[in-house]
Amino acid sequence: xxxxxxxxxxxxxxxxxxxxxxxxxxxxxxxxxxxxxxxxxxxxxxxxxxxxxxxxxxxxxxxxxxxxxxxxxxxxxxxxxxxxxxxxxxxxxxxxxxxxxxxxxxxxxxxxxxxxxxxxxxxxxxxxxxxxxxxxxxxxxxxxxxxxxxxxxxxxxxxxxxxxxxxxxxxxxxxxxxxxxxxxxxxxxxxxxxxxxxxxxxxxxxxxxxxxxxxxxxxxxxxxxxxxxxxxxxxxxxxxxxxxxxxxxxxxxxxxxxxxxxxxxxxxxxxxxxxxxxxxxxxxxxxxxxxxxxxxxxxxxxxxxxxxxxxxxxxxxxxxxxxxxxxxxxxxxxxxxxxxxxxxxxxxxxxxxxxxxxxxxxxxxxxxxxxxxxxxxxxxxxxxxxxxxxxxxxxxxxxxxxxxxxx
Amino acid sequence: xxxxxxxxxxxxxxxxxxxxxxxxxxxxxxxxxxxxxxxxxxxxxxxxxxxxxxxxxxxxxxxxxxxxxxxxxxxxxxxxxxxxxxxxxxxxxxxxxxxxxxxxxxxxxxxxxxxxxxxxxxxxxxxxxxxxxxxxxxxxxxxxxxxxxxxxxxxxxxxxxxxxxxxxxxxxxxxxxxxxxxxxxxxxxxxxxxxxxxxxxxxxxxx
Numbered sequence: 001x002x003x004x005x006x007x008x009x010x011x012x013x014x015x016x017x018x019x020x021x022x023x024x025x026x027x028x029x030x031x032x033x034x035x036x037x038x039x040x041x042x043x044x045x046x047x048x049x050x051x052x053x054x055x056x057x058x059x060x061x062x063x064x065x066x067x068x069x070x071x072x073x074x075x076x077x078x079x080x081x082x083x084x085x086x087x088x089x090x091x092x093x094x095x096x097x098x099x100x101x102x103x104x105x106x107x108x109x110x111x112x113x114x115x116x117x118x119x120x121x122x123x124x125x126x127x128x129x130x131x132x133x134x135x136x137x138x139x140x141x142x143x144x145x146x147x148x149x150x151x152x153x154x155x156x157x158x159x160x161x162x163x164x165x166x167x168x169x170x171x172x173x174x175x176x177x178x179x180x181x182x183x184x185x186x187x188x189x190x191x192x193x194x195x196x197x198x199x200x201x202x203x204x205x206x207x208x209x210x211x212x213x214x215x216x217x218x219x220x221x222x223x224x225x226x227x228x229x230x231x232x233x234x235x236x237x238x239x240x241x242x243x244x245x246x247x248x249x250x251x252x253x254x255x256x257x258x259x260x261x262x263x264x265x266x267x268x269x270x271x272x273x274x275x276x277x278x279x280x281x282x283x284x285x286x287x288x289x290x291x292x293x294x295x296x297x298x299x300x301x302x303x304x305x306x307x308x309x310x311x312x313x314x315x316x317x318x319x320x321x322x323x324x325x326x327x328x329x330x331x332x333x334x335x336x337x338x339x340x341x342x343x344x345x346x347x348x349x350x351x352x353x354x355x356x357x358x359x360x361x362x363x364x365x366x367x368x369x370x371x372x373x374x375x376x377x378x379x380x381x382x383x384x385x386x387x388x389x390x391x392x393x394x395x396x397x398x399x400x401x402x403x404x405x406x407x
Numbered sequence: 408x409x410x411x412x413x414x415x416x417x418x419x420x421x422x423x424x425x426x427x428x429x430x431x432x433x434x435x436x437x438x439x440x441x442x443x444x445x446x447x448x449x450x451x452x453x454x455x456x457x458x459x460x461x462x463x464x465x466x467x468x469x470x471x472x473x474x475x476x477x478x479x480x481x482x483x484x485x486x487x488x489x490x491x492x493x494x495x496x497x498x499x500x501x502x503x504x505x506x507x508x509x510x511x512x513x514x515x516x517x518x519x520x521x522x523x524x525x526x527x528x529x530x531x532x533x534x535x536x537x538x539x540x541x542x543x544x545x546x547x548x549x550x551x552x553x554x555x556x557x558x559x560x561x562x563x564x565x566x567x568x569x570x571x572x573x574x575x576x577x578x579x580x581x582x583x584x585x586x587x588x589x590x591x592x593x594x595x596x597x598x599x600x601x602x603x604x605x606x607x608x609x610x611x612x613x614x
Contacts, residue, residue, distance in 0.1 A: 050417045052426045319417045 007120060008128035020123055021132075025106075028132050032105050036267045040067040043267075043315050050319040071260060079256035084161025093159060094254070094261035097152030100145035101268035106132035107141055107199045108275040111285050111300035114207040119200060121296055129200055130285075130300070138198040139191075142276055143184055146231060149269070150176045153233075153240070156262070157250035168249030171326065172233065172240040178333040179230040179237075182223055185341035189220040190280045192348050203284035213281040219344045221281045223337055225313075228273045230333065233266070234314055236321035237329060274310035282306045339379055343372045439564065442504040443523040445497055446549045446565045447540045448516055449590040455485050455541065456516035456589075457492035463508035463517055471501035472508060492516070495537035500530065515589070520549050521561040527554065547591020 008017055041056065041064055048055030056063030081090060111130035112119040120127040135141060150173055157169020193215045194202040206212055213221045230237040241249030251262045278284060287302030289295050324332075347368050354364035428435065448456045459476020477493035485491040508517050527533045532554060542549055542565070549562045 046421075050420045052420055052423055054425050054427050054429060057429060316414065316417060320413045 006129045006134050008123075008126050016124065017126065020126060020128065024128075024132050028105060028110075029102070031110075032102065032268060032271065035271055036264060037067040037071075038064070039267050039271055039311060040070075040263075042311065043318075046312070046315045047319050050316070074260040074263075075257050077256040079258065080253075082161050082253050085253065086159035086161065089155050089159035090253075091258070093152050093156035094258045094265070095152070096155060097149055097265040098261050098268070100149040100152070101265045101272060104142050104145050104272040105268075105275065107135065107138055108272070108279055109134075109200055109203050109284050110275075110303050111296070113289070113295060113299055114204055114284070114286055115289070119204060131200065134198055134200045136198055138196070138200075139187055139202070139276070139280070140197055143180065143187070146176075146183075146269075147180060149265070152262075152265070153250050156254065160250075160253040162253050164247045165250050165252045168240055168242075168246045168252070171246075172250055175233070175237065175240060175329060175333075176231055178330065179227045179337070182333060182337035182341050183227040183231055185338065185345050186220040186224040186227060187280060189216045189341075189345050189348050192216075192345070192352055199279050199284075203279060203286070206283040207286050209283070209286070211281065211283040211286070216281075216348060217344065220341065221277075223341045223344075224277060224281065226332075227337055227341075228277060229314065229317060230329070232269050232273055232314075234270065235318040236324050238323055239326055239329060242323060270311065270314055271307070274307050274314070277310055278303060278306040335379075335383060339376070343375065347372065434558070437521045437561070441521045441523065442506050442519045443521045443561065444499070444525060444549070444555070445502075445508070445517055445519050445535070445540055446542050447492075447495060447537065448518060448542055448565070449544065449547060450487065451590050453544055453590060454487050455491060456514045457495060458486055458488050458514055458516070459490045459492040460513065462511040462513065466507045466511040468505060468507065469501045469503050471498040471503075472496070473498075492537060495540060497535045497540065498533060499525075499527075499535060500533045518565050520565045521563075522549075522555060522557055525555045542590065544590075547589065 008020060011017075044066065045055045045063065056066035059065040059069045081087060109119065109129060109131040112121050119129060121130055153172040153176070154169045157165040157167075157172065160166070190202060190212050191197060193212055194205045196202060196205070202212075206215075233240040240246075241251070246252070251259055254262060285299030285303040287298060287305075289298040291298070347365075350364055350368045351361065353359075354361060450456060457474075459474060461474045461476065464470075464472040464474045473494065473496040474492055475494040476490045479485055479489060479491050504519070504523070506519060509519060539550060539552055549557075549565055551557050551562070
């Protein structure tokens, strides 16, 4: 079994190779920590700009060290564990949240020239990918880890021994599990066009402006954005920690460094989700190399630029949109996003099969659209019928039931 | 495309002028009649205005004022009249700066300065005694206590309040609004609507 297609690991693994891998791990860890620090600052600064406030401006130039100051403060605060808490689980939960957030970043290629080369860079006489690991199951690792992160949130609320965290964690698990389906289906469309699960292969297939955002049609990208925002529990889908209803949600009972870990994981997830979105839909580090002398720098620069655009969008969403209601959240997830993602996936699959078989694209599109339309109509009918029956149960009216049957 | 108008609004705000200021370094100008730390005023001859009537304590919704009156010694009076405020304490852990005490005071003895940024390191410091509240006997200005951080202009115009009394003594103006004579400020000209031949001149003498 090939653990990784990285040319670095194809030859004999000696001490030098081991040290290079270790260096990559350390660098990506440090990079992620620093970018989380900057992200927290960026979010606070940007949202205060959008609200005509000044925002943090005391710690360091433009308040850039504010996160550091907050981290030190949290570190020295008293660490409370509620009396009714399930102690081992309560202590474990923050790490279940944090570790997956770290691990996801390992599969993101942050640089390397995919246009003229094969995406490798020279490091100490070895060719290697600019990503910590490139496992063949690639993006499935991301889906698996983001499912593990649900455990962190769920167990945190469960083990707190308090009602608000419990309600918050129930919401969180329901929300994250429902939106993961739409997220997975949007990603599945990328598998069809990229032809691989490996992130490196997906990025390779997108080089020279052949970005998946266009080749899959914009819809999966938009679904990924919405479902990703819900998966991150960020506004307008932050019902998990809706302050007005649940105090702080699943982390209400957490304080000190344990709270800081949740906080860190949350912002780290924002960055990794953006990085995954860039990798899957915006060609990863793909972009023109403008100055040949520092050719290695440009892919990294393009990647950072795309990443920043996503981070900006997430903050922008938070500044603009009010929180949606819980039933609206579930409606959007189950009745709109999942059917839409599934339908689009089938459409892209039909087109791919048609192209492979040499069928004419026009009848393929027509038949697909007809099938999808029939599916949509049946789904709509089922939703209407269910709604009418529910109304009849609630109000005990046969009239409503008849109306539902007639429709 | 009504859904996206909101995004334009938040984006536009990025370049607009900030409505907040970096507070401790910069401060907004305070309103002339801001409610801050209280002062106990004196008449121009240095006599205390407080007569120990306890109306301020009675009206205080936070119950933060404690007053005990005592009889003036005829040979050495503290205030012009029969009684004076023997004990006068305000607990600033309770005071809400509603200014009802100032409204209630029949002699204009208690008014408020514009100092609101003061803090204490222990509870007894938070209870201001009469000695601390009284204005300086020479200048009529509020005392600057060691733990207070007075800024420019915060101790000005502490007597800038209208009194529902007739400090000039003219029966024609009993119950009408005018200024009381006060140490450090003298007698002010009446505000609009208060002027008239009976109002008296700058020294408070009725023509």
